[in-house]
Amino acid sequence: MKALVIGTGGREHALSLALSRDPAVDEVHAAPGNPGIAAVATLHAVDPMSGESVASLARELGVDLVVVGPEAPLVAGVADAVRAAGIACFGPSREAAQLEGSKAFAKDVMTAAGVPTAEARLCRTPDEAAAALDAFGPPYVVKDDGLAAGKGVVVTTDRDEALAHAAACDRVVIEEYLDGPEVSLFALCDGTTAVPMQPAQDFKRIHDSDEGPNTGGMGAYTPLPWAPADLVDEVTRTVLQPTVDEMARRGTPFRGLLYAGLALTSRGVRVVEFNARFGDPETQPLLALLDAPLSPLLLACAAGSLADVPALEWKPGAAVAVVMASRGYPESSSSGDVIVGTETLDVESDVEVLHAGTARDASGRLVTAGGRVLAVTAVGTSVADARAKAYEGVASISFPGAQWRTDIAALGG
Numbered sequence: 001m002k003a004l005v006i007g008t009g010g011r012e013h014a015l016s017l018a019l020s021r022d023p024a025v026d027e028v029h030a031a032p033g034n035p036g037i038a039a040v041a042t043l044h045a046v047d048p049m050s051g052e053s054v055a056s057l058a059r060e061l062g063v064d065l066v067v068v069g070p071e072a073p074l075v076a077g078v079a080d081a082v083r084a085a086g087i088a089c090f091g092p093s094r095e096a097a098q099l100e101g102s103k104a105f106a107k108d109v110m111t112a113a114g115v116p117t118a119e120a121r122l123c124r125t126p127d128e129a130a131a132a133l134d135a136f137g138p139p140y141v142v143k144d145d146g147l148a149a150g151k152g153v154v155v156t157t158d159r160d161e162a163l164a165h166a167a168a169c170d171r172v173v174i175e176e177y178l179d180g181p182e183v184s185l186f187a188l189c190d191g192t193t194a195v196p197m198q199p200a201q202d203f204k205r206i207h208d209s210d211e212g213p214n215t216g217g218m219g220a221y222t223p224l225p226w227a228p229a230d231l232v233d234e235v236t237r238t239v240l241q242p243t244v245d246e247m248a249r250r251g252t253p254f255r256g257l258l259y260a261g262l263a264l265t266s267r268g269v270r271v272v273e274f275n276a277r278f279g280d281p282e283t284q285p286l287l288a289l290l291d292a293p294l295s296p297l298l299l300a301c302a303a304g305s306l307a308d309v310p311a312l313e314w315k316p317g318a319a320v321a322v323v324m325a326s327r328g329y330p331e332s333s334s335s336g337d338v339i340v341g342t343e344t345l346d347v348e349s350d351v352e353v354l355h356a357g358t359a360r361d362a363s364g365r366l367v368t369a370g371g372r373v374l375a376v377t378a379v380g381t382s383v384a385d386a387r388a389k390a391y392e393g394v395a396s397i398s399f400p401g402a403q404w405r406t407d408i409a410a411l412g413g
Contacts, residue, residue, distance in 0.1 A: 001295060002027040004058050005041065006048050006078065007069030008034050010323075010356035010375040011280035015067055016041045017352065018287045018294040025295050029061055035366055036355025048073045051081025058087050065090065065299055068256075071147055071277050075101035079256070088302040092276050095252040099243075100259075100276040103145045103173040110271060113246035115239050117271040120175035129166035132174035133159060141178075143273075145171040153214055178263035178270050183227060184220070184282045185260045187240045188297055190306040191253030194240040195297075196232050198289070198314055199224050200282040201409075206330055208407045215330040216372055219408030220282040221320040221383055222289060231269070235260060239271055255301055284354050284377040285319030285386075320386040320409045321377040322394050326357065327401025329371035334401050336361065337368040341397035350386075351378045351393045368399055383409050 003025055005016045013036045020028045020040035031054070033043035044061075046053050049072060058066050066082045068074055068091035077094035091097075098105040104122045109115075119136075122145070123129040133140050140162035144152030146169075154165040155177070166172045184202050187194040200222035206212035228234075239260050247254040259275035287294070291313040300306045327334040338361075342353045354377055357370020376393040380386030387409045394404055 001025055001064040002029065002062060003065045003067060003295060004061060004063040005030045005033075005037075005067045005069060006054055006073060008032050008048070009070065009280055010354045010372065011278050011283045012069040013037050013354040013356070014284045014287045014377075015069060015278065015294070017354070018290070019067075022293040022295045024293055029063065031057060034355045035358050035360055036353065049076050049078070051076065051078040054078050055081045055085040055087070058082055059085055064088060065295065065302065067091070067298060069277060071097070071100050071275065074256075074276055075147060088299060090256055090298040090302050092254050092256040093252060096247055096254045096256075097276040099247075099254070099274040101147060103143050103273070104171070106274045107173065109243060109246050113242040115242055115271055116269060118175040118178050120173050123166060123172050123174055126163070126167055129163060129172060129174060133162055136174065136176045139177045141175050142166050143173045143175070144169040145173055178265050178272060180263050180265040182272060183224065183231070183262045183264060184279055185232065185235050185240070185262060186278065186282070186286065187236070187258045187260070188301050188306060189244050189254050189256060189258050190301045190304045191248060191255045192244065192304065193306040194236060194244045194258065195306055195309070195312065196236050196240060197286055197312060198222055199227050199231060200286055202279065202282050203405060203408055206325075206403075206405075208405050213330055215325070217279070217281045217323065218325065218405045219320070219322045219375075220285055221318060221386070221409035222282070222285045223314075223318060225383060228264075235262065235269060238269065243274070255304070280356070281321045281323055281375045284321040284352075284375045288319040288352065288377055288379050289315045289317070291315045315379070317379055317381045318383040318386045319377060319379045320383065320390045321354070321375045322390045322404055322408050323356075323372050324374045324376065324394060324397065324402050324404045325372050326368045326370065326399075327403070329403065333357065333368075333371035335359075335367070335369050337400040339366045339368060339373070339397065339399040342366065342374070344396050345376075345393050348393070350380065350389050351376065353393065353397070373399070373402070
């Protein structure tokens with residue numbers, strides 16, 4: 001079969017790499033892709049936000065499956081256009097992608113489905129925001145209602161900072177603060193069935209010890225040795241399946257990847273947010289450990305036949321991804337800085353350098369082209385072993401202004 005992956009980031013590199021290693025996949029194409037993806041797929045210039053352009057490319061290439069990676073094309077309806085062209089697509093419809101496209105919509109779905117989550121208020125004016133902040137008290141949690149590339153959330157004890165963030169957004173969801181560690185749990189969905197993957201943990205803030213502003217994610221690891229043994233079963237029963245059932249009841253079945261961001265609070269599991277696609281950087285370590293070909297899973301989601309797919313299996317050990325970001329991130333990013341050292345890791349079987357914000361300059365050199373530049377991903381016999389290998393990989397790579405956290409997976413054992 002032929003597969004086409006839409007997107008430019010580390011998630012798309014991980015998906016393309018997994019598909020390139022799938023014995024059922026003869027050709028992998030990507031659009032627009034990046035220099036790392038170019039090593040495992042044929043790249044094509046296309047506007048990923050244009051459903052018509054993506055569908056046209058898929059027809060031209062004769063692909064059997066289109067995988068839409070990022071959230072913005074999904075919210076824009078790219079998956080709808082691909083399906084309308086008669087091509088199998090992994091990714092939810094425009095309506096179903098509102099689970100990520102609108103925090104208020106997601107809260108409404110959770111309420112209807114009885115999914116445990118934080119109490120929240122949708123605010124459209126400064127007065128409404130001020131009243132909500134006072135009602136919930138600090139720490140204040142203020143979320144941009146729309147897409148914000150993972151950086152639309154402010155958690156602060158400073159009321160003025162919370163008000164300023166609310167004022168900078170069109171609409172915000174202000175909610176109660178949830179204590180406890182956060183966990184990411186992904187589920188493959190075909191509109192009826194939800195099949196969970198194993199839990200992972202993402203590190204959102206830019207600096208060590210979870211300090212500084214939120215980013216799109218500075219690293220992740222899986223599995224979580226400290227997580228409750230029944231966590232996956234509980235979340236599938238109380239969060240994932242009820243959400244899939246509610247979306248089907250509304251006539252907008254969810255087909256694709258449902259990402260539940262969870263807080264393990266003192267009062268039990270609560271949903272922090274939903275995403276409508278594979279998370280980045282959790283996808284990198286998860287796919288490194290998935291012990292099954294990827295294409296049958298994605299095709300089953302598109303075809304509504306997940307119930308017929310064997311249970312997911314995972315390789316023993318652990319995987320850790322450490323993100324290397326450019327100078328100025330997350331407030332800004334630096335482009336054109338020459339990256340050296342990635343080629344030295346090509347011979348390491350336990351380490352993959354997954355590209356996110358990279359490009360080639362006029363001389364063919366690998367350079368930075370965005371905020372999050374690379375995700376150095378390693379597998380090992382334990383979290384500690386994988387972590388050590390990932391940071392050895394990071395030490396082999398350099399570019400001006402490079403920044404990374406030094407505590408990714410430090411608590412994993």
